Amino acid sequence: MRIGIDIDGVVSDSYPCWLTELNLHFDRNVAVIDDYEMHLVFDVSRDAMNDYFVCNAERLLMAPKPITGAKEGIETLLREGHEVIYITARTPEEKDVTVRWLSMCGIPHEHERVLFAGVSSKLELVKLWGIEVFIEDYQVNARLIAESGLPVFLLDASYNQEELSSGITRCHSWDEIIKGIQAIKG
Template sequence: MVNLNICIDIDGTITDAYYWLDFCNEYFNTNITKEQVTEYSIHNVLGIEEESYNEFYNKNKFILHEDQPLRENVQEILAKLSEDNSIYFVTARDKSLSMLTHRYLRKNNIPYNDLFVLGSHYKVDKAKDLNCDIFIEDNYENAIQLSTAGFKVLLLDTNYNRHTLNENITRVHNWNEIYEIIEKLLLQSKAM
């Protein structure tokens, strides 16, 4: 029996939040540290025009997303969660990255029911379509949109999302904490 529909972002959520930093520093001849990444818009962090960053990204997006390191314990936690829950990846990645993203998830033994590559940061409609019970995210604006639409959001802590949260958002620091929260939710739902 499926208990929860869990929607999960990919970049910065199951992967290291700063995977792009070394590549960008080398390309743009900058020396930005993780601590300096205090906003989500990478071009602002690097101090460059958005158009320059977009040009760089479009030339390098397949390389950037091919081998991102995973966050600690992601594989084990998702394996446990997938036993009794539906796992849906909902990413803002460009649609041209669909096949690469499927390959990446399979190569890293990440279990999932389906993948939705939206090409947009607006995830509310897809969360509604999937009857999402909980959404795991790292982007603050996405978390606000989802939580305002009534979804429970677990926001993985990063230097770029430390802003005021509303009652539907819980800040988490790692995947073990995510697992504990979801297990409590499951116990509460069974008790009702």
């Protein structure tokens, strides 16, 4: 199958790293990111949050560790004959640093199969590339993609605790994601 994989919160363990950095920068003491809209969590304007990320992109995107089990899970998918396409809401300007991070972490990827939705819709890329299964952590994207008829695996996180609509399976680890995908195949 052709599998679409989000990056932040699915492959890159971005949020714990960003939590520390944002607390320092904005002089906050946030313990948990409980909303995907991080400017709300840190009580700053959307512009202030965007500016901070744009000005510090290199550091904020290179610093995170991979999510536990992501590398091994992706290797398993490839070994079992699946195709992997990364689809992130990062901007096209962040492609260079994103691909460098994937290489640094030894996470298998093909340069032309790392796609950047930016402010446009991930769903358009999902359709354009004929994705058959998607792995995501943001429940809004998960719902949009599931509504288009694709099975979606949502990696559990502090900011996605809402009840899930049909077609979305909550997983607590990459092992669970892999088992879910193997169950579709079988």
